[in-house]
Amino acid sequence: MPTSAVGDRVTTPGGVVNALSLGPVPTWDPQRLAARGDTAFAERVFARTLTAYAPDTDPEKQARLVGDLATDTGTASDDLKTWTFTLRDGVMWQDGTPVTCKDVAYGISRTFATGRITGGPTDALAVLAIPRNSDGTSTYEGPYATGKSAKKGRQAFEKAVSCDGRKITFTLSMPVGDFDEMLTQPAFGPVKKSVDRGEDGTWDIFSAGPYMLQGTWEEGRGGTFVRNPHWSADSDPVRKAYPDEIRYQEGLETQTVAQQVMADNAAGRESVSLGSAPPAIQQHITAVQSLEERSVNPRTGIVDYLVPNVRSKVFEDEQVRLALATATNREAYVTAIGGGTAADPALSLVPHGLPAAHDDDPVGAGTRGDPARAKAILEKAGVDTPVEFTIAYRSDPTSDKAIAALVAGWQQAGFEPKTMPVTDDYFSTIADKDARKDIDVFWSNWAPAWASASTILPPLFDSTINITKTGPGRDYGYWEDEDLDARMAKVSAIVDRGEREKAWAEVDRTLLEQGAYIGLAERRALYIAGSDIRNLSANAVLGGVVEFADIAVAP
Template sequence: MQARRLPRTRFLAASAAAAALAVSGCTGITSDDRTGAAESGELTVLSLGPVATWDPQRLSTAQDIAFAGRVFARTLTAFPAGASGGAQNVEGDLATTAGTVDRTLKTWSFTLRSGVAWQDGSPVTCEDVRYGVSRSFAQPFATEGLTYPLAYLDIPRKADGSSTYPGPYAKDAKGQAAFDKAVSCEGQTVTFRLSTPMADFNQVVALPVFAPVKQAQDKAGDGTYAVFSNGPYQLRSEWDPSAGGTFERNPNWDKGSDPIRQAKPVSIHYIEGTESQTAVQQVINDDEAHQRSVTLDSAPPAMQQHILSDNALKARSVNPSAQFVDYLAPNVSKGVMRNPKAREAFALATNREGYVTALGGASAASAAYTLIGPSLPGHNDADPIGSGPAGDAARARAALQESGLTLPVKVRVAYRSTPTADKAMAALSNGWEDAGFAVQLQPIAKDYFAEVSAPGRADQTDVFWANWAPAWPSASTVIPPLFDSRINVTKSGNGRDIGGFTDEAVNREITRIGALPDLASQASAWGALDASLAKRAIFVALAQRKALYVAGSSVTGLRANEALGGFVDLATVGVK
């Protein structure tokens, strides 16, 4: 599965404690009075990579964000260890709580814990937080990293959408004054003033773009792999982009100031450049060199059934929902898919069962009927259009006949071509043909999203394959970026609203939901809007992707965290 870069935001609007790890029967375990953690040897993590950066304001790949956030880059808030499914509330991490907000939902404040230190022993301060956020407005961070500070902080923007604040390296008094008003410190309390109401902003600040940076340690654009830690581990020596590196215990990390991370291993050896099939086979073999190893990339589908059918291997694996939901976006702006009955027929004829089987079966994916996945608040297992897992060819043909179009109805379907995707789309094509469509598949092997979002593509394609993953566990990062035409549909293209969907009533509902102060009410409303769009076949959900990670026999506490994209949660992992 390709590494997921979190979306560089185009849009401007949009708790259980960690389980203790079992260490009974282990040998060679010591306890450190300061860290409060049972030290248990070195853990090895295996990844294909490559890691593009460890700079918190440049991190944008979800796997790297999940690793950094548990190992060395703490943020104001964080998700509890092993969080999975449904409502997932952030907890205070560097901050004492998950934050406070005023009635407008535009002013959020967080007070830092006492006793949190950098690896040199100096305290993490409110000014460090402010400085870290300020870097996101400068280059190369504004180009390479996440742009949520630009999107949400109440700082004026230029006509082209860029910020009037150029970041901390330029001398711009007016821009600096605007930033100082939007992000301010009073003692150890940092306050953010937003341009739009946000009930879930405390989840946004769990991302590393809001992480603190000590100004004296800032290497700016030259510090691609520099790590200056405020978490349980620090980088032992320079990171090798071709091989990886080792993170050792940060002696100034205090378990008493960290409610999230168990930090069991004495050190974590990160090896990059290992193909997932090779890494999985090495861990399955469980030789002495890999008994304390865990894979960070999902096992290939061809290996998953072997792992899950062997009880011993299954006990050393975890199979969570992963980041992506695959779906189809009918072209509602031109061609046959403007016809509601044609879209209904297409949705009814969609064989999700065949699609999932082609992807690798139940361990690789599960059928999806809406875009709000099972790990998000607001998810509903209902099938809004009533097609069933294998599709309903009879109902689909009847709907297509009602459309007034002459059968067979030609439909052109674009998708990102891989050997697995070719098989999956062929399975779908058979169902659509049975319903009365004449299907022309359009495989695209390179630069898929750039290709299908280019101006003029709507004249060539009737249905677009796509996928999406939330930036944090909220449907506010799913429905608006995909279906709010105000932020997508322009003369230069449709953004990620690939089907060109425009509906002012939906836009108004997106605005209304985003302003709701109660997250439970928001989740319910997002779920209802998601289902209504599915019922209109504005999109056709296909599958929730899943991942399968495997660990050596000496690894304990193996868990994945769906709030972190379904990746292995290093807050819980230890070794015997």
């Protein structure tokens, strides 16, 4: 599949883009944004961040970090506990006032108001050097708190996030080698205090980017984004802002959107789908050249994987875990969920677009699995066959077929799986502390928060931040390895990005070698655009979504 739509590249302003989505968008508040598609749209249209990933049609280059509001990607102290950034000149809010260091600090401070600003990333609470209460909560309660304790908390925050003119300095409680990448999230972006309505500002947009909302956002219908007259291309190294307007329409069924854009009528010619086309329509799009040329089929960074429960009697044995991994037919899984336009077989949890991505196969089973070799591993392990186990997964018609395809391969290898389909509250079910008593293998999926394996491997396999008396956190298989936990802490403190991500790749290989998890597939999306849309591409690092930093309309 091409990375851009057919037609000459357009670099001149003008035209209207209709962005069509099922939605609904739950919020446009930068500190509450969580959905990857909504976040990516906001970052390219109206929300500025200190750093950003530069748009590029080459997926291999989409993890390139640049300064956005900041002049560069920052300067870190030797111990990685202090980071300093300088804001660009000429960045303006939509009312013509400059974006200041205090605006950035105020935006970040809102994250600490956990009772009012909810749902977004809380990385600021985790890493900023602000004292905690005995129960682990922050002593700073955000900018809306009042009273004597609020004053002390505010003083602590102002030490951790300090302003000196256009210079902003962050003091962290721990070394964070990729803090500059953490700052790509709108949760670390600016908010102008005088327009902040707290929890009442769910869909408020006050722009520092190239577009501003015309009028108000209509829940379930959408809104129109027009040019911010105070935005300057000279102050923005990320966004090209070619269209004059972006009309965002939500509440449209994904299949209806795809059919409307495929028809290429007057409205469809200037439209782009924000939801992936359904599998049946994907097959039609890829079979018709004129439609394929107007589509893009990126990897999304979402990886499906399996986690053996190492506290179960079945999979406490490393050799049995490796036998299961060896017998796993990832190609059959991909075929069941829709084929090559829906996903790629994956051996690793690290998506292709990340610097830590690798093609190593420590188990040596390939993507089709090797039941005969798996059976030999079980025989060498001296276990009785068939090896019975229970696998839990989030059930729907497609997933039912995909798990059935895996079961067939496992049975050939000497396993006897019992499937446990779960339809409601899946992740709450498998995170329950009692789940380990009845479930031997857990299906799950994950995507990175930014372009580092630090947002994948520690969140899923560091026992020190996951496993407690109340449950496994996200470490569903109760993986515990003190040496590896210590190693991950050291990797997080490596200064050089290239060396750090190479070290994360080595950590991932270790996990695979020990059978800590089994990669299945990295999901893909397929978006289609009208014939007047130009520069169509998708950004895998931002979640495999349509790239609005570069999109344009034919003159």
